[in-house]
Structures are given as C-alpha cells and as structure tokens.
Amino acid sequence: MSATNALLYCAVNGIANNTNGIGRQTKTLLATLARHHHRLSAHAGAFTPYLAVPEPGPATWGYNESDLRYARRVVEGLGGQILTLPYDTGRPFWQPDTWRQLSGEAARAAGHLADRHAKVLAIGVDTPFAGLVHHVGAHPAMEVLLALFSTARITERPRPDPGRVTWEEEAIAAANLHPRTWVADIGDFLTRHLKDHYGLNPASLRPWPSGLPLTSADLTPPTRTEAERIVRALGIPAGRPVVAAVGRTDHTKGLDLLIEALAPLRDDVHLAMVAVPTDDDRAALLDSYRHRSAELGLSASIVGRYDRDIPRALAAWPDTYVMAVPSRGETLANIVFETALWAQHSGAVVLAPDIDGFPEQITDGHNGLLYDPAPGALTAGLRRALTLTSDERARLRANAHRSVIARRNAAEHLAALLATFWQTHANGVTRLLGHPATDARTPRSQATTSTHHPLEATP
Known part of the structure; x- marks a missing residue:
C-alpha cells in the first residue's frame, strides 16, 4: 500500500x-x-x-x-x-x-x-x-x-x-x-x-x-488587438455601448429577461450574447432568443457556441459597459469572478439581481451593480450602468478585481x-x-x- x-x-x-x-x-x-x-x-x-x-x-x-x-x-x-x-x-x-x-x-x-x-x-x-x-x-x-x-x-x-x-x-x-x-x-x-x-x-x-x-493564462485580460479581432468577427459595431451576457439556453439563466429588458434601449446599445445550447430540448431556446431579438428590433449578436475567448474579449472590450447576469436563480456565478479579472483595465461592470448568492459576489455600487428583480428593474439597472462615468466604471472594476484576488x-x-x-x-x-x-x-x-x-x- x-x-x-x-x-x-x-x-x-x-x-x-x-x-x-x-x-x-x-x-x-x-x-x-x-x-x-x-x-x-x-x-x-x-x-x-x-x-x-x-x-x-x-x-x-x-x-x-x-x-x-x-x-x-x-x-x-x-x-x-x-x-x-x-x-x-x-x-x-x-x-x-x-x-x-x-x-x-x-x-x-x-x-x-x-x-x-x-x-x-x-x-x-x-x-x-x-x-x-x-x-x-x-x-x-x-x-x-x-x-x-x-x-x-x-x-x-x-x-x-x-x-x-x-x-x-x-x-x-x-x-x-x-x-x-x-x-x-x-x-x-x-x-x-x-x-x-x-x-x-x-x-x-x-x-x-x-x-x-488566479494565475491561469485564460483569466488574464486580452490585449486590445486580440479583443478587437474577436468583437469585430462577431459583427459588433464600433462606437456603440455593448451589453454582454453569457449563459446556457436554460430558463434559469434568464437570457430571455435580458432581451425583453433591452427593448426600451434598442436605439442606444448593442447586445452581445453567448447563449450555449444545452444537451436537451432546451436548445430550441437559442432560436427563440434570436427571433425575439429581431422582433423587438434589437441590434444584437447572439452566438450559439462556447469559445472561452469570446466572453474574455467581450468583458475587456472598452465599449462593453455591462456584463449582465440576469439569472432567475444562481448560487455563485463564475462569470462575475471572471469578468473582474478580464475587465480589470477596461470594459464591463457586472450587473446582477439582488438574489441568492449574488450579494456575496457584489456589493452594490462598490464592485458592481445589483437590481431588485421586480418588473422593469432590469431595464432600470441597465440604464444605471450605461450612465456611469468612465471614472465610476473604473472604480467598480478595480474594486471587483481586488475582491477576487483577495478572496477567490x-x-x-x-x-x-x-x-x-x-x-x-x-x-x-x-x-x-x-x-x-x-x-x-x-x-x-x-x-x-x-x-x-x-x-x-x-x-
């Protein structure tokens, strides 16, 4: 033995x-x-x-x-x-x-x-x-x-x-x-x-x-050139604020909620969503997300496959104002921690509902934003994220990065x-x-x- x-x-x-x-x-x-x-x-x-x-x-x-x-x-x-x-x-x-x-x-x-x-x-x-x-x-x-x-x-x-x-x-x-x-x-x-x-x-x-x-290469921020190559390949327009999201085509991930919440903001933002089909009949949700986005007139890039370089680039891209995590239920979302590392120099602030494990990950106004999951609140949260000054966004990103390094x-x-x-x-x-x-x-x-x-x- x-x-x-x-x-x-x-x-x-x-x-x-x-x-x-x-x-x-x-x-x-x-x-x-x-x-x-x-x-x-x-x-x-x-x-x-x-x-x-x-x-x-x-x-x-x-x-x-x-x-x-x-x-x-x-x-x-x-x-x-x-x-x-x-x-x-x-x-x-x-x-x-x-x-x-x-x-x-x-x-x-x-x-x-x-x-x-x-x-x-x-x-x-x-x-x-x-x-x-x-x-x-x-x-x-x-x-x-x-x-x-x-x-x-x-x-x-x-x-x-x-x-x-x-x-x-x-x-x-x-x-x-x-x-x-x-x-x-x-x-x-x-x-x-x-x-x-x-x-x-x-x-x-x-x-x-x-x-x-924390020291893995795939958790380091991409270079500006790397990020630009990926976001341009996705058809994301230049000079328009980007709302990003990453999740499975699973009801609990709430990607449908984000699409609906963006309707009043359709003239102001571009949605960049990675929606990965699951291994069961919920894969049909991907088509429904694309159909509904078109029906609402959203400017959107909806990617139906997972390539780790895509969320990494989206999180760090300077035009990405928010990484939205609209889950109906979540213990601890990996994308919250990962965004804190990818976006440490530029890019997204995380927006999530004030439920379940999100308050463990985010202190509202300190290292990200939380919203009350009531009707209309996600749209209000997106507006809040989009109106942050560059200095405010930088402060939230810096605090998010410090928190993850210290605790995760x-x-x-x-x-x-x-x-x-x-x-x-x-x-x-x-x-x-x-x-x-x-x-x-x-x-x-x-x-x-x-x-x-x-x-x-x-x-």
Whole structure:
C-alpha cells in the first residue's frame, strides 16, 4: 500500500467536455493541480489525484477529445489516472436512476483506491454524484465530501422536479448521519439554503469557498488587438455601448429577461450574447432568443457556441459597459469572478439581481451593480450602468478585481480543505492563509449554525 493519500474528484463535466459552471470548476481543479500540486502536498501531505468521469463518448454533452487529453496529461503527470465510469447511455442522463449508477461506480473506484492508498478523499461534485454519501461505510479509509453547487429548488423554481429533490434530500440526510461524510461550504447562500430547505446539519460542513486559478493564462485580460479581432468577427459595431451576457439556453439563466429588458434601449446599445445550447430540448431556446431579438428590433449578436475567448474579449472590450447576469436563480456565478479579472483595465461592470448568492459576489455600487428583480428593474439597472462615468466604471472594476484576488484563490482554498482531512502540516496552511484551520475532529454535536467560513473576509 502506498503511504500517500488519494484525492478522487468525481464530475460529469470539465474532463471530457466543458459546457457549464461545473466544467469550469473542474478546469479550476486541473489548473490548480498542474501549477500547485507540490505546494498542496507540502501543506496537506503527499497525495495522488484521480478524476472520475462518466464514460466519455457520443453520449457526452459537448464531448471534446482535447479536453480529455488535457485532463489525462495533468493527472497522469502527477501519478494519477482518469477513471471512466460505465453507465447506461440509453437512459436519460439527468435523472436519479443514472446518477445512482454513477455514484455506485464511483464508490467502487474509491474502494479500489482505498486498497492502494493510506486515505481516500472522494469529492462528489454536484447532484449526479450526491449518491456517493450512501457508500462510504464500506471503506474505512474513505471519506466523502459532497460538493453541491446548486439544487433543484434553486435552478427549477418554482416547480422543482420531485425526483431530483428527493435524491438531494436523501444525500443530505445521509451526510448528516455518517461520521465520514461531509458537505462543502461553497458559499453562504448555498449553505443557508441547504440548512433551511434540506435540513443540513452544520457540523457536516467543511469550508471550500468557490475560487479561481488566479494565475491561469485564460483569466488574464486580452490585449486590445486580440479583443478587437474577436468583437469585430462577431459583427459588433464600433462606437456603440455593448451589453454582454453569457449563459446556457436554460430558463434559469434568464437570457430571455435580458432581451425583453433591452427593448426600451434598442436605439442606444448593442447586445452581445453567448447563449450555449444545452444537451436537451432546451436548445430550441437559442432560436427563440434570436427571433425575439429581431422582433423587438434589437441590434444584437447572439452566438450559439462556447469559445472561452469570446466572453474574455467581450468583458475587456472598452465599449462593453455591462456584463449582465440576469439569472432567475444562481448560487455563485463564475462569470462575475471572471469578468473582474478580464475587465480589470477596461470594459464591463457586472450587473446582477439582488438574489441568492449574488450579494456575496457584489456589493452594490462598490464592485458592481445589483437590481431588485421586480418588473422593469432590469431595464432600470441597465440604464444605471450605461450612465456611469468612465471614472465610476473604473472604480467598480478595480474594486471587483481586488475582491477576487483577495478572496477567490483556488489554490489556497484547496490547500486548506485537504489539510482539514489529512491534517499533515495543518499549521503550515494556517500560517499561509492567516486563518485558523478547521479541526476535522470537532464533534458534530458541537457545531454552531454560523455560515461564516474563515477563508473569506468581509468585502
């Protein structure tokens, strides 16, 4: 048996594809491992990373062989493997029967790793791997961290799917009971939501704030020449204020709300929207967005594919006044953090509704703008953003950049998380971060109801 520990990260996106926020979280992990594995090992003890993914192939939403090659290169370079999990591709993917099969296969993979490593931390990323918590009892060397990034009660308001809610409720109930299962404290809103609506025991929490690989090349601002080449290729006119937006063709992302809100401003702005079709029948929404924009007479470029260079260029383009995030429900939106990095020198200020996790990301008038999600309020918020002076926009962008740099370092967060499980050199992580480390041995009965996690400072 190896003296090293094993980190098993189980995700449905970001390994053989990259089509949603969970994919970006996986890419963040890969970038963090590639650049900081030695540092993480120094503070949390030597470990080997493994990634588990539903067996890639034609059934994979947005399958991309280059994504899979990149994941393999990173993980195999550190002595680990990409583990492919068989499942019934004839079933609908986004339903509990498929997730149950995937969670069981992931637990089986964790058991094999437990035979070879001193300890195994299996991270089940989001709803499809929530069932991992039901399997931890068979492997004494295994612990499970459930990292939900949203729930059906958030993304499927006002009528969430009962089967998905039950799946999530059963996972939280299991995490409350088993001493080797935990739930990631991703952010204050989601943690409150899990306590209030799913009965999460606060003693089951482990802090792991959402973060970014801050030094990654794709998070640096593009040059003016790079940005201009991309925006001109999209047909964005010169000298007209741009309202940008990025999201899936998913009702919860609210892109339809933005189109309607821009109607009174049609003579003043150009809409640059990246609307990426999902892997189900909601792809038809892309055509509806284009049709409605034309019907309203909007000047608009609506892109139906995801190319990371496009939002990067839009965020940094000097004529982009606002990056609108009109979600109906959102835990923590990656585009808010990313825009803060891309637009640090010029470009967009973020505008988002004052709901869910957005107030964690944005302090209105300090590092972005919030609007009350009432009828007509999005149009008013857009007008407010468009009338900011250049100095006001620069101040908001500078504050947004400082906030992300100070609070969203994914390497710091992962180092602290692993130390709480493996304890080796935990004091070193404490000194590195300047905050007390969480004691993994604290009895659950002693937990408080506080949702504050020490890795984040007050804005």
